[in-house]
Amino acid sequence: MKTSEIRALFSVVSRPEVVSLAGGMPAVTALPLDAVGSMIGELVSGMGAQTLQYGSGQGDPRLRERICDVMALEGIADASPSEVVVTVGSQQGLDLVTRVFVDPGDVILAEGPSYVGALGVFQAAQARVRHVAMDDHGLIPEALEEALVDCRANGDRVKFLYTVPNFHNPAGVTLSEPRREALVALAEKHDLLIIEDNPYGLLGFEHEPLRALRARNNQRVIYLGSFSKTFSPGLRVGWVLAPLAVREKLVLATEAQVLCPPSLTQYAVARYLDTQPWREQIKTFTELYRERRDACLESLAALMPAGTAWTRPEGGFYVWLKLPHGLDAKLMQPRAVNAHVAYVPGIGFFADGNGREYMRLSYCYPEPDRIREGVRRLARVIEAELDLHTTFDAVDTGTFRAVGSAGRGSQVPDVEPYVGPANSDRYEDGGA
Amino acid sequence: MTDPAATTAAPSAPGTGKEPPALRAVVLAGGLTFEREVSLSSGTQVWEELARAGLEAELRDADAELLPGLAAAPADAVFIALHGATGEDGALRAVLDLAGVPYVGSPAAACRLAWDKPAAKSVVRTAGVTTPDWVALPHSTFRELGAGAVLDLIVARLGLPLMVKPASGGSALGVQKITRVEDLPAAMVSCFAYGDTVLVERFVDGIELALSVIDLGNGPEALPAVEIAPRSGVFDYTARYTPGLTEYHAPARLSEDVAARAAAVAVRVHEALGLADLSRSDAIVSADGEVHFLEVNVSPGLTETSMFPMAIEAAGYELGEVLARLLARRAGSTR
Numbered sequence: 001m002k003t004s005e006i007r008a009l010f011s012v013v014s015r016p017e018v019v020s021l022a023g024g025m026p027a028v029t030a031l032p033l034d035a036v037g038s039m040i041g042e043l044v045s046g047m048g049a050q051t052l053q054y055g056s057g058q059g060d061p062r063l064r065e066r067i068c069d070v071m072a073l074e075g076i077a078d079a080s081p082s083e084v085v086v087t088v089g090s091q092q093g094l095d096l097v098t099r100v101f102v103d104p105g106d107v108i109l110a111e112g113p114s115y116v117g118a119l120g121v122f123q124a125a126q127a128r129v130r131h132v133a134m135d136d137h138g139l140i141p142e143a144l145e146e147a148l149v150d151c152r153a154n155g156d157r158v159k160f161l162y163t164v165p166n167f168h169n170p171a172g173v174t175l176s177e178p179r180r181e182a183l184v185a186l187a188e189k190h191d192l193l194i195i196e197d198n199p200y201g202l203l204g205f206e207h208e209p210l211r212a213l214r215a216r217n218n219q220r221v222i223y224l225g226s227f228s229k230t231f232s233p234g235l236r237v238g239w240v241l242a243p244l245a246v247r248e249k250l251v252l253a254t255e256a257q258v259l260c261p262p263s264l265t266q267y268a269v270a271r272y273l274d275t276q277p278w279r280e281q282i283k284t285f286t287e288l289y290r291e292r293r294d295a296c297l298e299s300l301a302a303l304m305p306a307g308t309a310w311t312r313p314e315g316g317f318y319v320w321l322k323l324p325h326g327l328d329a330k331l332m333q334p335r336a337v338n339a340h341v342a343y344v345p346g347i348g349f350f351a352d353g354n355g356r357e358y359m360r361l362s363y364c365y366p367e368p369d370r371i372r373e374g375v376r377r378l379a380r381v382i383e384a385e386l387d388l389h390t391t392f393d394a395v396d397t398g399t400f401r402a403v404g405s406a407g408r409g410s411q412v413p414d415v416e417p418y419v420g421p422a423n424s425d426r427y428e429d430g431g432a
Numbered sequence: 433m434t435d436p437a438a439t440t441a442a443p444s445a446p447g448t449g450k451e452p453p454a455l456r457a458v459v460l461a462g463g464l465t466f467e468r469e470v471s472l473s474s475g476t477q478v479w480e481e482l483a484r485a486g487l488e489a490e491l492r493d494a495d496a497e498l499l500p501g502l503a504a505a506p507a508d509a510v511f512i513a514l515h516g517a518t519g520e521d522g523a524l525r526a527v528l529d530l531a532g533v534p535y536v537g538s539p540a541a542a543c544r545l546a547w548d549k550p551a552a553k554s555v556v557r558t559a560g561v562t563t564p565d566w567v568a569l570p571h572s573t574f575r576e577l578g579a580g581a582v583l584d585l586i587v588a589r590l591g592l593p594l595m596v597k598p599a600s601g602g603s604a605l606g607v608q609k610i611t612r613v614e615d616l617p618a619a620m621v622s623c624f625a626y627g628d629t630v631l632v633e634r635f636v637d638g639i640e641l642a643l644s645v646i647d648l649g650n651g652p653e654a655l656p657a658v659e660i661a662p663r664s665g666v667f668d669y670t671a672r673y674t675p676g677l678t679e680y681h682a683p684a685r686l687s688e689d690v691a692a693r694a695a696a697v698a699v700r701v702h703e704a705l706g707l708a709d710l711s712r713s714d715a716i717v718s719a720d721g722e723v724h725f726l727e728v729n730v731s732p733g734l735t736e737t738s739m740f741p742m743a744i745e746a747a748g749y750e751l752g753e754v755l756a757r758l759l760a761r762r763a764g765s766t767r
Contacts, residue, residue, distance in 0.1 A: 011469035015495070018464070328622075334606065335625040337466060388571060388624050392617040395580040400613055402587045 013342045019374030021296075021361040022342040024169065024317050026229050030288055035276060036232075036268075043267050055263040057255040058247075059086020059239070063270040067239050070273070071225065074201050075211035078218060079241055085250045086261045090199060090226040090238030091117055092254070094162075097195055097222055097240060098125045100249045101159045107151050109161040111139050113320070113349030113358065115169045115197065118162055122351070127159070129351035136311065138175030139163055141182035148190050160193040160222075165213060167200040167316025170349050170360035174204075174314060180213060187220040199226040199238075202282050204315035205290040219243055227269050229317075230282050235265040289317065295368035296361065299375035305383050310361075317364035320346075322357055324386060326393060329359040332385050341377035454488045457759050458507040460524070462493035465516030466605050466626070470673060474734040475513035477741075481752035482511070487759065494524055502533055508763035510535040511755065512731055516601055520731045521547040534762045536755075538730045542706035546728050547600050549631050552705060556725050559704035561697055563725040564716075565590055566633040568599050571624050579617065587613055590634045596620065599629035604668050609635060633726075638718040640667055641684055642739035643698035644732065645711045648757050652702045654695035655743035659684030675737055682739075682746035690721045697723045709758050712740050 013020045043051045058064070064081035071079050087093035094117075102108065104126035110118065112131025122129050130151060133143040144161065151158045163183075165175035175183070187194050196213045214223040226238040240250055254261070272278060296319055300310055307324030321343075323329060330345035346358025361378075363371055459482065461475020462468055475491055482489040490507075492498060494514055502510070510533055518524045522543035528535050538546070546552050550568035557563050567586055574582050587594070596619045597607040606626035608619045623630045640660040645652045659681040662671040671677045686694065694715065701713045705728065712732035716724045732740040734751075741751045 011472070012464055012466075015462075015464050015468075015493075331622040332625055334466060338627075340464075385621075385625070387575075388621050391571065391575045391579045392621050395583060395617040397580075397583070397613045397616060399580070400584045400587055402584075402591070402613065 010342065012337055012340075018337075018340045018342055019366060019370050019377060020342045021363070021366070021371070021374050021378070022344050023365060024362045025365045026233055026317075027285065027288055027365060028232055028234070030284055031232065031281065032276070036272065039271055039275065040264075040268050043264065043271060047267065051264045051267045053263055055260045055266065057260045058251045059084065059261055060263070060266040060270060063237075063266045063273075064239075066270055066273040067225065067241075070202075070230075071212070071214075071223070071241065074198070074209045075215035076223070076241070077215070079214075083241055083244060083247055085240045085242070085247055085254060086266060087238045087240060087254065088258060088261055089228060089233070089236045090197065090224040090240075091121070092257070093224045093238050093240040093250075094118055094195070094197065095121050095124075096250045096253045096257070097160075097224070097242075097246075098122060098127070099253050100246065101193070102127045103157075105157070106159045107156040108159055109144065109147055109151075110351075111163060111168065111171070112352075113170050113346060113355055114162065114351070115164055116344075116348050118197065119349070119351050122162075128156075130156075131350060131352060131354070132161075134168070134171060134173065136173055138165060138168065138173050138179055139183065141179055141186055144183070145186055145190070148186070148192065158192070160195050161187075162195045162197065163213075164197045164200075166198055166210070167203060167313055167318070169200070169316070170318050170344070170346070171320040172311040172313035172316060172318045173320075174210070177210060180210065180216065184213060184216045184220070187217065192220065194221045195224065196221050197224045199224075199229050200316035202230055203286050203289060203317075205286055205293065206314040214241060222246065230285070231269060231272060231278070235268055237261070237265050237269045286315070289315075289364055292363040292366070292368055292371055293319075295371045296363040296375060299372045303375055303379035305379065305386060307386075308382065317362050319361040319363065321359050321361055323359070323382060325357075326389050327382065327385050328356045330356060332381060335384060336378065336381045339377045339381045341374045341381065343378065454486055455508045455756075455760060455763055456488045456506075457482050457490070457509060457511055458502065459489055459491045459511045459513055460494050460498070460519065461491060461513045462495075463514040463516060463519055464494075465514075465518065466601065467515035470733060470735060471513055471515045471519065473673075473736075474515065474731075474738065477734050477736065477751075478511055478513050478755055481755050482759065485752040485756035487756055494518060499527070499531060502531065507533065509759045511759060512537055513734060515729075515731055515733065517547075520729070521600065529767055532766045534765050534767075536758045536762050537709050538705075538707040538711070539767055542708070543730045546705050546707065546711075546730050549597070549599050549727050550629075552728060553725070555704055556701050556728075559700055561700050561704070561725045562722055564595075564634045564636045566631055568629055568631045570629045574620070579620070583616055583620070586632055587616070590632065593635035595631075595633040595635050596623050597631050597633070598623055598626035599631045600627060604672060607668065609666065636716045636718055636724045638716040638724070639684065639686075641694055641715045641717060641723075642743065643694055643701075643713040643715055644740045644743035645698050645702040645707075645713075646744070646754060646758070647702075647709050648754070649761055652699045652707075654698040656683035656746040657686060657691060657694045657698075658682040658739040658742045658746070659686070660739070672733075673735065673737055678737075680739065680742055682742040686717065687721070690717060690723070693721070694723045697725060701725055701728055709762070710740070712743075 012018050064084040067084050068079045098121050102125045106127050108122050108127045108129050110129050111134045132147050133140050201209050214221040223241040310319050310321040330347050344360040346355035459475050459479045461471045479489045479491040522540035526540040553563045593611040606623050610616050610619050642658040644655040661679040698713050702711050713728045714726040744751050
């Protein structure tokens with residue numbers, strides 16, 4: 001099944017009958033929409049001369065200051081607004097960083113699985129992605145070192161490690177405290193640049209945010225941030241925090257792409273941070289997501305057939321589910337669409353064709369009852385698929401008579417071909 | 433060609449400037465099937481063409497809003513651009529019949545027959561049309577009798593290569609060509625993900641054709657065959673809907689007698705299954721010039737890369753005009 005077919009299957013997701021555990025859409029209706037609406041209206045009516053005008057390529061200075069306040073919540077205390085470049089979502093930030101550092105054929109290390117939007121950027125840059133294994137505690141430092149040593153022994157130019165340390169998309173896991181230290185130490189040891197992509201860091205359910213990698217090393221880590229999950233994805237405001245020498249190149253690159261990030265949405269975010277209780281709003285979001293995560297995990301535990309395994313996220317949007325042995329999430333997708341439940345097949349999160357037995361489930365958008373119903377449907381889909389495999393997996397085609405007489409791949413059956421419909425109306429049509 | 437509205441509306445008095453009111457068409461597209469994306473694309477094309485032809489056209493999904501919507505603002509006729517179940521299996525048409533809503537296309541019972549590919553093949557073969565040998569079986573048969581034994585029989589009877597496809601549905605979703613017997617069990621597994629019955633068909637090598645039929649009031653008329661030459665060799669979903677991946681020849685590069693035979697097959701299929709207004713059969717011409725029927729679509733694709741509009745153009749018609757005439761014929765006539 002090719003990408004276009006997957007897209008076709010996804011087209012039904014917009015129908016309300018389908019429970020979509022596929023998209024990672026933030027629950028923006030939990031925002032104080034009236035207050036945000038008035039705020040944006042005032043930005044136009046009262047400050048239109050600035051908010052509707054071109055702005056600085058690096059981004060609005062006031063917003064960059066406030067971005068530094070936000071990053072301080074994750075232990076980045078030394079960031080200067082001059083090191084921040086505002087981007088059109090962190091997706092553009094990742095694209096800029098990739099353009100600045102990567103040449104065709106270069107190697108990028110990334111967790112396996114990895115964020116699909118990043119893989120798209122790397123593919124466009126003609127980079128080669130080497131995946132590094134992860135487990136319930138995030139990226140495995142030993143696997144990273146092995147990959148680094150291996151790549152360098154092969155003469156590959158490793159440009160950076162791309163990592164999502166908090167509530168990983170799609171794996172749902174978080175890089176543990178000891179591994180954060182180990183990762184930064186490895187970066188020093190092997191002269192490795194780390195791209196830390198952190199859209200979900202403030203959306204933890206269980207504990208205060210862990211200190212960012214960038215808080216531990218300000219030279220070897222470039223940090224990507226976003227307001228898409230803490231405020232609004234529709235405003236498309238993200239940022240890059242990078243050492244000054246890199247920042248200069250990023251500003252030139254962004255000016256070539258978009259001249260400047262949109263003024264109105266930058267002002268909107270800055271005003272929101274200045275005037276609205278945004279930390280309380282993040283708590284509102286996390287409570288809502290925690291309730292949905294609980295609904296998802298409880299339903300999975302109650303309903304999934306034996307052999308299914310999944311991660312238990314402590315924040316963010318995603319559960320990463322492994323199907324029972326032999327099942328393929330992509331091939332199973334039509335059955336899921338028939339059952340009116342949608343997920344994202346795991347293969348899309350790997351650059352090397354792996355991940356067929358995995359799927360990503362998003363609990364961020366549907367209400368808890370819909371999540372429970374979606375998991376119920378998914379469990380039935382998996383059970384039906386298991387039933388199918390029970391029927392066909394044991395077939396030994398080597399014993400087939402056509403194989404025995406004429407060899408595999410033969411186009412010549414060894415018996416007189418039966419002509420006619422061999423099902424219900426076999427005799428009616430009289431065969432040959 | 434005649435003015436489409438003229439067949440149903442009284443002509444306006446000359447010189448008064450008063451035109452008859454435009455027919456109101458509702459185009460149905462979307463649906464809740466694998467082919468939703470294609471249907472939305474077809475429906476948009478139909479909607480644009482009808483509007484261009486001077487009709488008042490509205491695009492709607494087949495959802496819970498449809499029947500109240502049609503009751504509140506009745507259509508002179510509905511054009512069904514839904515692909516896949518509901519739109520093509522006769523179910524929606526049966527409901528429109530209940531509601532007394534006129535629609536373009538085949539009646540519910542004929543759609544039900546055409547939708548079931550094995551049943552349609554049986555009827556068509558009885559009508560004297562050649563179709564590749566086949567067997568269609570539900571998963572339960574394999575489970576109960578043993579998949580190995582049943583697949584062994586299938587390969588022994590039908591040989592290789594084989595085509596494995598869902599017994600219903602379109603756009604080539606789930607269709608696989610099997611050349612190695614060891615690939616067959618996995619193909620069955622992935623095909624059964626689309627539906628409970630799999631159609632296994634002997635592969636026929638040859639030129640792939642789309643055979644379109646329209647009926648503008650003078651009986652079914654075969655349009656020039658469209659020849660399909662996918663660059664990859666396989667006319668799968670991607671090759672169908674990605675511009676440039678498939679080369680089409682309209683009319684097909686066939687000798688006169690083969691073209692005539694293909695046209696006769698198209699009309700024979702249309703009539704044998706009791707279809708109406710429009711249909712598109714898929715067929716293969718083998719090296720000996722034989723035309724082999726594969727399946728028929730009662731709601732042929734009408735996207736910019738679809739074969740039905742190519743056939744319309746190759747026949748010298750204009751798509752919007754044909755669609756408007758089909759609609760005008762059905763306006764006000766319930767079944």
